[in-house]
Amino acid sequence: MIITHLEFKQLLNAWAEVMLQHKDYLIGLDSIVGDADLGLTMSEGFAAAVHAVEDLDETDIGKLSYFSGKAMSRAVPSSMGTLMSQGFMSAGKALRGTDKLDEQGIAEFFEAYFDGVKNLGHAELGEKTFLDGMIGSLEILKEGAETGRSLKESAPMIIAAADKDLEKTTTMIAKHGRAAARGEASRKLVDPGAAVAKLMLTSFAEFVLENE
Amino acid sequence: MIITHLEFKQLLNAWAEVMLQHKDYLIGLDSIVGDADLGLTMSEGFAAAVHAVEDLDETDIGKLSYFSGKAMSRAVPSSMGTLMSQGFMSAGKALRGTDKLDEQGIAEFFEAYFDGVKNLGHAELGEKTFLDGMIGSLEILKEGAETGRSLKESAPMIIAAADKDLEKTTTMIAKHGRAAARGEASRKLVDPGAAVAKLMLTSFAEFVLENE
Amino acid sequence: MKKIINKPEAMVNEMLEGIYLAHKDMVEFVNDDYHCYVTKNKIENKVGLATGGGSGHLPLFLGYVGDGLLDGCSVGDVFQSPSAEQMFEVTKAIDSGAGVLYIYGNYNGDIFNFDMAAEMADFEEDIRVETVILADDVASPAPQPGEKSTRRGVAGMFFVYKCAGAAAKRMMDLDEVKRVAEKANANVRTLGVALTPCIVPKVGRPSFQIKEDEMEIGMGIHGEPGMRTGKLQPADEIVNEMMEQILNDLPFQSGDEVAVLINGLGATPLEELYVMYRCVAHILEEKKIDVFKAYVGEFASSMEMAGASISLLKLDDELREMIADPADTPFFTQM
Amino acid sequence: MKKIINKPEAMVNEMLEGIYLAHKDMVEFVNDDYHCYVTKNKIENKVGLATGGGSGHLPLFLGYVGDGLLDGCSVGDVFQSPSAEQMFEVTKAIDSGAGVLYIYGNYNGDIFNFDMAAEMADFEEDIRVETVILADDVASPAPQPGEKSTRRGVAGMFFVYKCAGAAAKRMMDLDEVKRVAEKANANVRTLGVALTPCIVPKVGRPSFQIKEDEMEIGMGIHGEPGMRTGKLQPADEIVNEMMEQILNDLPFQSGDEVAVLINGLGATPLEELYVMYRCVAHILEEKKIDVFKAYVGEFASSMEMAGASISLLKLDDELREMIADPADTPFFTQM
Ligand SMILES: Nc1ncnc2c1ncn2[C@@H]1O[C@H](COP(=O)(O)OP(=O)(O)O)[C@@H](O)[C@H]1O
Ligand SMILES: Nc1ncnc2c1ncn2[C@@H]1O[C@H](COP(=O)(O)OP(=O)(O)O)[C@@H](O)[C@H]1O
Ligand SMILES: [Mg+2]
């Protein structure tokens, strides 16, 4: 599968939609651990990302990703909002000058996204964050790119991994954000940021399956 | 019937008890027209009046009445609290030196009480106040004293008059206190202060019937 | 009843003790009675200003005792007048030879007790006492000539305290201070809106109800009935309705200059008061009424009642100066 | 949701417009953006102090911008950090040659954005920026050496603003002002109790629940979970429990001198805050801890949340002077 600027915009669209659909779900998760804003920030943030680039006459996916991130950072400067915008901006820098993503390019996109979040947030794996929700899917994508597996084949694996990763956050103690104040009591709770990762990756996999 | 300092204290006691029993009733009435405090102020005020004189070694009913009023004015300086204390203090001044009240003395007591309230509050009859709740009973007492009717005979008439007087306040427009702000809309409502008058007079009549 | 208190009966005394402990450099009580509240900074030959009223309205009433404002305040139980004796004790304590002015809201209980206190002051101590009774609530009837006014005193009383306090601080005499207070009282209008009831601690339950989706325009600060109950409206519509009543009552006119007070009744956040002020400012601008100074915050509350009031004071050169003068109390400071 | 607002989305902007209209003599916005709030009184060569954070906590954060306190504040949506760009704009506006100190609460979103803004300030404008992150809530874990602190910043931040503001006003340099702010931050402890939830306007319903007869000790100012939920207790018992936690945390000791802040979260009446202060004062007296100054009121609110917090700041000679210095903002004035 090849992703051009057109599919990239469609993917952004799909993400904005899935965040809107899961607004109350995310508010619910965040109201247990944090301040109940995540449904609002994610639906608004991704909508702002879409809005910033939908009418841009631009085929450079790097630039599209960068500008969507910047727009999101203005729209929703919450923890996850800023981390996600940093993800898009980092991916944008890494892919600058690219107008098509193949399996390899897609893996690079998500890797740069992951690294952007990690660099701004200073979190390590296992500290119950967005990173833990994304890591399994990222490894499948990287491995797929190395071994030449098609995205279509990877898609169901991603859906399963994202699900498992989110589940696994209920075994971790939060070290960051509002949830961290709970210490040991945070362990059994689902991490809202990881839930966003699951939504993004699952929605990406479904996008692949529908468009292949 | 002759009222000495002993019966006077018993009467005060009876009034304190009836106010306590009707605390919620008075709160209810005052919460419609005013600030919902009347049940509190009347039960506390009469209790303070009782308390101030119950252990006094004093046979002068004038002094007992005056001191009970002064104590009430300290305890509950609300509109009705101050008016009632003024009633007791005025009656006290009028009866100074008296240690027995007959029919005549009782009528004087209530008349001085009524005048004390009237002088401090500057209200006229028909302006929907305590005065309107007391006036019928007062006239029966005064007429009884003139015509030589016994208190026992007057008692049922007082009970009926107090009831009718209270009912009649629902035809008057309030000119004083918080209810006055309602203007025409105050008309159909029972006046809480007049309800206190009814409680006092009815309780007095019952006291007469029980002690005769 | 969700209150951070101990026994309801102890609330007022414990609150007062807390105030004396927190502000011992500025205020004290006299006659061994917490309810007799006076400033520590007595100025020789200044007219003494006293107010008084029920508790439950902080910073009203005692909060306006301090430098450039009032000298003493007698404090009652929640929503209850203090007693005549307490008022008399405050009167004695604050008189420094120039007489005393009573300034308080138009409520029966207060009037009866202040009248008794004034008599005691005259009879027992030869202190000259004058009285200005405050009435700014346009939700209650305008005074009719020859009739006893039933208009209530609400948050706009702050402006009268401010003007009278400045006048006394400038060492005007009793008649002059009274004249300034009467002018401010004649020039101030207030209207409130209530969203939720409050609870008198000793009663333990709300003394009135407002439906979950309703508001009451014009409700008094003890829950006295207002002008109308209706569905809760957007802020701008509420403010428009309130401002129309207020502006028409004096009336305020194009070319006037005013001071504005947006007062929170207790539970309403400051954020919402500023949303209201925005709309007030727009209306005044459109009517070409100038705002000299705006006050936004809690100035006369009803414990945990949600809601707010708007007050306008029409200024002339004299009142403008009185409003601008500095003041310093534990509850209100202006440089 | 009983709020006096227009469209929930418009609330923050309308509130800010109200603030600029009400206090046009003292504050203004830069970059054509209401969210970039700065004092009008810029002092040449003074260290610029900036804070920032979500709306819904008035007078926090922007209320502490003014004379003797902070110079600028970037304002977010309700309970949301402002953006890095907005912080950067404020930074540029308040720098007057002596560098800028960021002072803000320990929240992820704010940290991410202030870090980005500091980079922009350094890279694009060569402005030296230092940072002090505030953390005073003893309900969240004490900082562990080598680990990122997860302790939250709550009402005690006011004391750090006050000390840093006074230090800057005394024309100390950036390192010195930072040292004073860090000392105050290290010396301040806070604990809160919540009785009812608050409602983020855009969400429209309470983001958590507290049972009708319960309270939550240690809840954060956005409703973050506290230390324990339990039956609502009498004021003295609540305060005793809170004070024990606070005193043990630093720990405060006999012979210490402190400033105290009793902060209302929004719907809790001032009356109740003074009932609490009375108990605090008794406990401190018993422990032989001296109170230099007591502040009682709303200093860091959570809109219509009912509840309160207690903060203690341990003083030394330097901090005592910083607390005593005058300050004047539209929301806080001390002579
Ligand atoms: N340092 C970090 N690195 C990566 N993810 C983080 C970090 N801190 C928090 N998160 C994620 O952010 C989520 C909370 O986001 P959000 O609701 O926006 O926080 P807030 O409302 O406190 O700003 C957490 O569930 C977690 O997954
Ligand atoms: N001037 C007056 N003269 C006589 N009675 C009065 C007067 N004003 C008020 N009252 C009586 O007082 C009652 C209200 O008393 P109260 O509840 O104590 O008032 P408040 O709570 O406003 O002080 C009214 O129902 C009325 O009967
Ligand atoms: Mg959140």
Ligand SMILES: [Mg+2]
């Ligand atoms: Mg009443």
Ligand SMILES: [Mg+2]
């Ligand atoms: Mg309040």
Ligand SMILES: [Mg+2]
């Ligand atoms: Mg409030």
